[in-house]
Amino acid sequence: MSTPLPIFPLGSVVFPGAELALHVFEDRYRELMTHLLAQPEDDRRFGIVAIREGYEVGDTGVQSAHRVGVEVRLTDVEAYDDGRFDIEVMAKRRIRMDAMISSDSFIWAQVEILDDSPGRDVDDAAGRARAVFGAYRDLLRSFDLDSTVDELPSDPGELSYALAQVAVLTMRDRQGLLEAPDDATRLRQFTRLLVSEISAMRVIPSLPAVEVARTSWSPN
Numbered sequence: 384m385s386t387p388l389p390i391f392p393l394g395s396v397v398f399p400g401a402e403l404a405l406h407v408f409e410d411r412y413r414e415l416m417t418h419l420l421a422q423p424e425d426d427r428r429f430g431i432v433a434i435r436e437g438y439e440v441g442d443t444g445v446q447s448a449h450r451v452g453v454e455v456r457l458t459d460v461e462a463y464d465d466g467r468f469d470i471e472v473m474a475k476r477r478i479r480m481d482a483m484i485s486s487d488s489f490i491w492a493q494v495e496i497l498d499d500s501p502g503r504d505v506d507d508a509a510g511r512a513r514a515v516f517g518a519y520r521d522l523l524r525s526f527d528l529d530s531t532v533d534e535l536p537s538d539p540g541e542l543s544y545a546l547a548q549v550a551v552l553t554m555r556d557r558q559g560l561l562e563a564p565d566d567a568t569r570l571r572q573f574t575r576l577l578v579s580e581i582s583a584m585r586v587i588p589s590l591p592a593v594e595v596a597r598t599s600w601s602p603n
Contacts, residue, residue, distance in 0.1 A: 481494065516550065
């Protein structure tokens with residue numbers, strides 16, 4: 384069943400479990416923050432979707448966005464006298480936008496919560512993904528790049544999102560991982576992508592991947 388949710392388009396893909404800091408300065412998203420702060424703490428939720436065409440800011444703005452994103456909960460807010468906000472959010476679960484809702488200010492959409500399922504042979508997929516990520520992390524260290532990452536979760540579903548969040552991948556690949564139909568599929572897609580990245584890094588050692596993404600991840 385669809386439910387209305389405010390939407391914040393962003394120039395990156397966010398996965399469930401991610402903790403994210405955002406700086407809010409555009410008028411429409413200031414209005415969004417004002418709206419959220421008027422709600423009870425448990426209801427301070429909105430959706431983040433990755434921008435497909437356009438920009439987060441400027442006159443052109445967002446031309447189109449991906450339908451699948453995440454619902455996030457506002458966890459911390461610092462308001463400034465000039466109307467800007469620094470906020471922190473926790474991504475909770477996947478959503479799919481079914482329809483946009485007309486609004487004079489910030490964006491609203493009817494969204495459906497997407498269920499997660501383990502998928503076929505998920506434990507095997509998780510083991511392979513862990514092994515490949517270990518090889519990737521070792522290769523980063525050989526280039527003297529920062530490969531620090533918190534201990535990975537044992538649950539395959541949480542693992543699939545944690546790996547997708549911390550590895551350096553293209554936005555298209557990250558969106559594909561977010562849209563995967565189940566945990567096992569996501570883990571297998573991740574493994575294929577990282578094997579390809581490792582091969583490229585070994586062929587062109589002077590052009591290694593940049594450091595592991597710094598967006599933090601939490602199972603809570």
